[in-house]
Amino acid sequence: MNKLLPTSTAGSLPKPAWIAEPEKLWSPWKLEGDELAEGKQDALRLTLAEQQRAGIDIVSDGEQTRQHFVTTFIEHLxxxxxxxxxxxxxxxxxxxxxxxVVGAVSRERPVFVEDAKFLRSLTDGPIKWALPGPMTMIDTLYDAHYQSREKLAWEFAKILNQEARELEAAGVDIIQFDEPAFNVFFDEVNDWGIATLERAIEGLKCETAVHICYGYGIKANTDWKKTLGSEWRQYEETFPKLQASNIDLVSLECHNSHVPMELIELIRGKKVMVGAIDVATITIETPEEVAATLRKALQFVDADKLYPCTNCGMTPLARSVARGKLQALSAGAAIVRREISA
Structure with a gap:
């Protein structure tokens, strides 16, 4: 990406009301069979157009073809x-x-590759695709077979690598692994979590990212955040090892959070997707608020490595709110881009 401060989203975007109930996480599909297949493609076209209209530089599928960011992948295994x-x-x-988990896990066929090819056919611009990370996958299951979180994570890492290689071949420019679990299980992250993530990206030539956030704006997450005190220093536990890893981009939550911005210094040298949009509120940021977050981040990350982004996915928000937030992200990045160029 040659453009300075290229914008993107962390993951999901709201689905149209005709395919799933709006403003609700993991909402069931309203269509079936061929109608659902066509509906998913229509939703993907729509979310792409909304990103493009808002001025988002690195577009995604907005997770329109999946119900849940983790289990939709697991369903196919x-x-x-x-x-x-x-x-x-x-x-x-x-x-x-x-x-x-009742037996050995394996992937008989690609999961998202056809969807990624479809997105690729609709745009010449850079595209990003999100997959669940190994640790977040094991944290979303009951394991009655391996009975070892680490063993299961290594098996998932192998499967994710198969999928990622085919996504790369389909023309995906950035493959992102969602690892909210990295903000919780620090010992495991450092013992084997980052190692399994590196197994998932083995042999890839496209760019790779890891997204580590404090979660969607649901009550369980907002309640948890209230217990974290005035400074959220979780990133401090995992950034040193991530900095030494082969991951290209690190996506993190900054806006309206209590994350001390100087923690970004710990991943100096990496590209950083700075979350400058709060997904836990329906208040639409002003471009100036976005710009202020980005300016703070620029003290700790070089301008050519700063990628303005959202804190997390926006599925639970109204489409009009998400649209406004995307526009604010683009406008805020444009302000700072002009300041740097001047």
Whole structure:
């Protein structure tokens, strides 16, 4: 990407009301069969057009073809039984009914590759595709087979690498792995979490990113944030090892959070997707607020490595709010771009 401060989103964007219930996480599909397949493509076209109209430089599918950022990928794998459910504590914050790993996990066929090819056919610009990271995948399941978080993570890393290589071949420019679990299980991240992530990106020539946030603006997450005190220093635990890893970009939450901006210094040399849009509020940022966040970040990341972004995905927001936030992100980045150029 030659443009200075290229903008992008962290992941999901709201779905149109005719395909899934709006302003709701993991909303079930309203269509079936061929109608659903066509509807997903229409939704993808729409979300692409909205990103382009808002001036987003690195576009994505907005996760329009998936119900959930983790389980939609897992649904396509062998070895996981979705009928056999157990309640587990997700990221040490909330209980959820999850599918069970009942045998060896494997991927018989590509999961998102056809969707990525479709997105690629619609635009000549750079595209980013998100996959769940190994640690976040294991944290969303009950494991009755391997009975080892680490073993299962390595198996998922191999599977993710197969998918990532095919996404790269389909023309994806940046493959992003979503790892909100990295903000919770620090010992595991440093013992094997980053290592499994590196296994997932093995052999890729396209750019790779890891997205580490404090979660969607749901009650379980906002309640958790209230317990974190006046400074959120979770990134301090994992950034030193990430800085030494082969990952190209690190995506993090900055706007309206209590993350001390100087922690970005710990990943000096990496490209940094700075979250300058708060996804836990319906208030639309002003371009100047976005610019202020980016200016602060520029003290700790070189301008040619700063990628303005959203804090997290925007599925639970109204489409009009998400649209306004995307426009603010672009306008704020444009302000700072002009200041740097001047």
């Amino acid at each position: 062998d070895g996981v039984d979705f009928e056999k459910r157990e309640t587990v504590r997700i990221r040490n914050r909330y209980d959820a009914s999850v599918p069970t």
